[in-house]
Amino acid sequence: MKISTKGRYGLTIMMELAARTGEGPTSLKSIAERNQLSEHYLEQLIAPLRNAGLVKSIRGAYGGYILAGDAATVTAGDVIRVLEGPISPVDFTEEDDPAKRDLWLRIRDSIADVLDSTTLKDLISFEDQDKKDSYMFYI
Template sequence: MKLSTKGRYGLRAVLDLAVHADDEAVALSQIAERQGISINYLEQLIAKLKRAGIVTSIRGAQGGYMLAAPADEISVGDILRALEGDLSPVDCSIVNSNEGNCDNADSCVTKYVWKRISDSINDAVDAIKLAELVAESKKVQAEVGMTDPKAKQTCGK
C-alpha cells in the first residue's frame, strides 16, 4: 500500500517545475540536480506527465518543460494518477469482475471496502491543488533562508 518512487519523485519534480517556472522552460537536468534524482529516471516520469497533459515540452537547446495549465488548475490527484496509474487499493478488474464473485458473499462485500478507500484517497488528493504546494514551498524556503540552520528540524516531523 505504498506509493512508488514514481509518485514521490514525480510530485517533487512537478512542484520544482512550478516553483522555478518564470515563463521560461525548465530543463530536466536542472530539476534532476535540485531534487537529487537521476535524470534518466526522471525522463521516464516526466514522459508520463506529458502524456497526461500536465506538462508541455520544448525540444532542442534552451528547451525544457512547462506546466500545461496554471498551478491552481492542477491537482495532486491529477499528478499522482498520471504517475502511478489508478489510485484504487485494488485493480479495477478485481472490483468489476469476479475474483470470487457473488458465489462468495464475502468477496462481494469487501469490494465495498475497497471502493470506500479508493474514494477517500481520490477525494483527498483532488482537494490539494499544486498552487497550494507552490505557496507552501516558497514559504518554507523563505523561513529556512532567514533562520539559522538548526531551524530545519521544525520541518521534519
C-alpha cells in the first residue's frame, strides 16, 4: 500500500491544526504557505475531513479550521482512512492461496496497528522533539 499525497497532506493539515489548538482558527492559506503546498489542493482535502467530523470550519474574516476533537484521540489511521479508504496492501479474494492471504492480512493488520496507535499528539510531539534536537551551525 502506498499512501498518496492525499493522505500525507491530510496528515499535514491535521498536525498543523493540532499544533495550533487553542489559538483559534487556522486558514488553509497559512498551512499551505508554511508547508509549501498548494492551497487549492488542501481545499479539496479539507472537505472529507470536515464531513468525517475531524475538523470544524469557522466562517468570517478571522475564520479557518480547528481540530474537532482532541489531538490525543485522533489517530493517523482516522485521517488516512477518510482520505485514502480502507487500509490494505493488496486486493485479495477468498480464492487466494491461504498462505498468501494470511500474509496480506498480517501486513494489513500491522499497518493498521501502527496508524491506529499513533495520535496527532504523538506526531506533533515527535516533530517538536526533532526541532529541539537539531543543531544550528554558523560559519
